[in-house]
Amino acid sequence: MTRKEQKEERRRAILMTALRLFVERGYHDTKITDIAGAVPMSTGLLFHYFESKEDLLLELIRMGLKGPGAITYDPAVPPDEYLTAFLEKVFAFAKEQPWVFWMFVLMGQVEKAGMPEEARKLAASVDALTPTVRMIESGQKAGIFHKGDADTMARCFWYAVQGIMERMAVDEEMKIPDSSWIVAILK
Amino acid sequence: MTRKEQKEERRRAILMTALRLFVERGYHDTKITDIAGAVPMSTGLLFHYFESKEDLLLELIRMGLKGPGAITYDPAVPPDEYLTAFLEKVFAFAKEQPWVFWMFVLMGQVEKAGMPEEARKLAASVDALTPTVRMIESGQKAGIFHKGDADTMARCFWYAVQGIMERMAVDEEMKIPDSSWIVAILK
DNA sequence: GTGTTGGTTGAATATATATTCATTGAATTT
DNA sequence: AAATTCAATGAATATATATTCAACCAACAC
Numbered sequence: 001m002t003r004k005e006q007k008e009e010r011r012r013a014i015l016m017t018a019l020r021l022f023v024e025r026g027y028h029d030t031k032i033t034d035i036a037g038a039v040p041m042s043t044g045l046l047f048h049y050f051e052s053k054e055d056l057l058l059e060l061i062r063m064g065l066k067g068p069g070a071i072t073y074d075p076a077v078p079p080d081e082y083l084t085a086f087l088e089k090v091f092a093f094a095k096e097q098p099w100v101f102w103m104f105v106l107m108g109q110v111e112k113a114g115m116p117e118e119a120r121k122l123a124a125s126v127d128a129l130t131p132t133v134r135m136i137e138s139g140q141k142a143g144i145f146h147k148g149d150a151d152t153m154a155r156c157f158w159y160a161v162q163g164i165m166e167r168m169a170v171d172e173e174m175k176i177p178d179s180s181w182i183v184a185i186l187k
Numbered sequence: 188m189t190r191k192e193q194k195e196e197r198r199r200a201i202l203m204t205a206l207r208l209f210v211e212r213g214y215h216d217t218k219i220t221d222i223a224g225a226v227p228m229s230t231g232l233l234f235h236y237f238e239s240k241e242d243l244l245l246e247l248i249r250m251g252l253k254g255p256g257a258i259t260y261d262p263a264v265p266p267d268e269y270l271t272a273f274l275e276k277v278f279a280f281a282k283e284q285p286w287v288f289w290m291f292v293l294m295g296q297v298e299k300a301g302m303p304e305e306a307r308k309l310a311a312s313v314d315a316l317t318p319t320v321r322m323i324e325s326g327q328k329a330g331i332f333h334k335g336d337a338d339t340m341a342r343c344f345w346y347a348v349q350g351i352m353e354r355m356a357v358d359e360e361m362k363i364p365d366s367s368w369i370v371a372i373l374k
Numbered sequence: 375g376t377g378t379t380g381g382t383t384g385a386a387t388a389t390a391t392a393t394t395c396a397t398t399g400a401a402t403t404t
Numbered sequence: 405a406a407a408t409t410c411a412a413t414g415a416a417t418a419t420a421t422a423t424t425c426a427a428c429c430a431a432c433a434c
Contacts, residue, residue, distance in 0.1 A: 003380080003431070010381095028215040029301030032422060042383045047423065113357060114216030148365060156351055156364040160372075163350015164343055170300060177343040178335060184371045185347075190401070194411080219392060229413045234393065 011049055013039055015063070016099055018056050023102040023169045027057065027115060054116045061110060061122045064103045068093075071128040079135035080144050080183055087161065087179035094168060094176060105169050108162040129154050136186060145186045157185050198236055200226050202250070203286055205243050210289040210356045214244065214302060241303045248297060248309045251290045255280075258315040266322035267331050267370055274348065274366035281355060281363060292356050295349040316341050323373060332373045344372050 017038045021030040032053055036043040050056040071086065093100035109115070110123040132154040139145035145153070161182060168174050204225045208217040219240055223230040237243040258273065280287035296302070297310040319341040326332035332340070348369060355361055 007381080025301045026213075026215075026299070028213070031420090043422090044384065044424080045382055048381075053422070112213070112353075113211055114213045146368070148368070149362060151360075152362045152364055153368065155354065155358065155361045156368060159351045159354040160347035160369070161350070163348070163353065164346045166350065167342065167346040171342065173338075174342045174346075175336060175339045177339055181333070181335070181340070181343060181372050182347070184374065185368050187371065190410080197411090218390090230392090231394080231414065232412050235411070240392070 010039075010041070014041075014046060014049055014056070015060060019060055019099060019102050019106060022057070022060070023105045023109070023166075027109070054119065057110075057116065057119050058122065060103070060106060061119055064107045065122070065126060067103055068100060069104050069107065070126065071131050073131035073134045075138060078142075078144065079139040080187065082135065083132075083157075083186075084179045084183050087182060090165070091176045091179065101165070102169060105162075105165050108166070128158055132158065139186065153186055157182070160185060197226075197228070201228075201233060201236055201243070202247060206247055206286060206289050206293060209244070209247070210292045210296070210353075214296070241306065244297075244303065244306050245309060247290070247293060248306055251294045252309070252313060254287060254290055256287075256291050256294065257313065258318050260318035260321045262325060265329075265331065266326040267374065269322065270319075270344075270373075271366045271370050274369060277352070278363045278366065288352070289356060292349075292352050295353070315345055319345065326373065340373055344369070347372060 014035065018030070018035050021034055021038065025034075032046060033043050035056075036046045039046075050059065068089070074082070090101060090104055107123055107126060110119050129151075133150045136145055136150040136153050140147065140150065164177065164182065168176070201222065205217070205222045208221055208225065212221075219233060220230050222243075223233045226233075237246065255276070261269070277288060277291055294310055294313060297306050316338075320337045323332055323337040323340050327334065327337065351364065351369065355363070
């Protein structure tokens with residue numbers, strides 16, 4: 001089994017290295033040779049594990065879809081507490097297991113123009129917006145959140161989160177912010 | 188003069204087209220042929236106006252450095268009002284003169300890894316962080332802003348703004364948010 | 375110990391994209 | 405109107421990057 005285990009481990013090593021580089025430099029600026037060099041391994045061998053660069057990206061997104069990044073609407077939980085706790089959790093991962101954090105950033109980046117179409121479609125299946133809109137509407141009724149178009153507020157919130165996390169993944173000087181600061185966008 | 192004027196006008200057309208495409212698709216996913224095709228003109232001619240793709244980017248950044256995107260610290264103005272008004276102004280441009288808005292987005296994108304080194308250096312000379320930190324500290328003394336590390340708060344604020352604007356430039360469905368929602372990150 | 379499988383390499387190839395350049399024709403000058 | 409300048413073209417070239425492949429070697433099976 002040693003051999004099979006090694007293969008599996010190397011596969012993981014490639015995925016983690018690619019994830020880190022994709023987040024740090026962006027997908028198009030991460031060359032196959034960069035990934036191979038960082039693992040490290042030969043460029044040829046990388047194609048033994050993954051059919052193509054895009055295949056590697058798709059595999060990462062599939063991982064992301066299973067991960068702890070899902071948002072769900074539970075009417076029983078106060079929406080402000082839910083969102084604060086969610087951010088807290090992701091920020092905590094930023095230090096301990098940065099890959100969870102990187103994954104969150106990648107999932108957002110993939111939605112942007114210029115990424116392979118198939119990757120975008122896949123990632124689009126995580127819809128944080130709809131449950132967030134419900135949460136915001138419920139929060140508005142309860143007087144916790146301010147007035148305003150719930151859809152615009154939800155987009156504003158998540159795009160802000162995305163922007164902050166993208167930079168945190170790169171900007172060494174930035175410390176982890178307080179989750180409540182960000183949720184204040186809605187209050 | 189007709190000829191010289193025409194040349195100047197075409198130069199501007201190239202710059203505006205490139206700016207829009209860089210923001211919409213990203214620098215590396217905007218091909219020279221895309222820009223030429225959108226202006227429209229032949230690819231060859233584009234090199235008659237600009238030495239290289241990077242030269243085009245640098246020219247845009249030089250434009251951006253002169254534009255209305257500068258942040259300055261004036262102790263006389265309440266910091267929350269200043270920042271709200273600033274965002275209001277940029278959001279207003281988003282509809283009327285989208286290039287001002289695009290420029291704001293581009294200047295943020297250039298700071299990221301993967302962009303040509305010279306472009307990054309140039310763009311780094313606009314430092315919004317330092318004056319914002321001063322504003323935040325002064326706001327904290329006045330009891331307008333909440334407690335917390337001013338540097339982290341400033342980064343958090345600008346990265347959020349950047350994230351929101353990047354998406355606004357692409358996401359047709361998003362309406363213009365209320366500037367005060369975003370300044371609430373600091374309150 | 376021999377044969378077989380499968381991991382590994384890096385140079386060679388294919389592809390995508392930036393850049394050049396010989397040529398054309400319209401505008402401007404003499 | 406002849407000469408000159410310069411915008412304009414797009415096919416040809418150069419360059420960067422993804423992908424393939426023939427050859428090699430280590431592990432494992434018998």
